[in-house]
Amino acid sequence: MSLTGADDSRTTPAKYPCPCCGYYTFPVSANTNHGFICRVCFWENDAFVRNTLDPSVCNHGMTLQKGRANFKKFGACVDDMLQHVRPPEEDELSGVDEGVNF
Ligand SMILES: [Zn+2]
Numbered sequence: 001m002s003l004t005g006a007d008d009s010r011t012t013p014a015k016y017p018c019p020c021c022g023y024y025t026f027p028v029s030a031n032t033n034h035g036f037i038c039r040v041c042f043w044e045n046d047a048f049v050r051n052t053l054d055p056s057v058c059n060h061g062m063t064l065q066k067g068r069a070n071f072k073k074f075g076a077c078v079d080d081m082l083q084h085v086r087p088p089e090e091d092e093l094s095g096v097d098e099g100v101n102f
Helices: 004-011 064-074 079-084
Strands: none
Touching: 064 079
């Protein structure tokens, strides 16, 4: 009779890790062609990036390696976007890990 289980799964959004900063900011998986921009590092989800040295069209030709280095250095994948990013929220520190590690 109870539909509680189904309701729970609907109200808990799946969070997937951003391949650049590693926080769970994406509502879609890294392989989804969705164009979602990470609010923590401003990396845009790019389904066609398969490794860290693949230039990302969605990110103006930047590689994941460069974006990660920039995030480490000044806190965003491009310095122009530093004003638009925010620190990760508590629920972005963990989420669905798909094993996309490149
Ligand atoms: Zn990110």
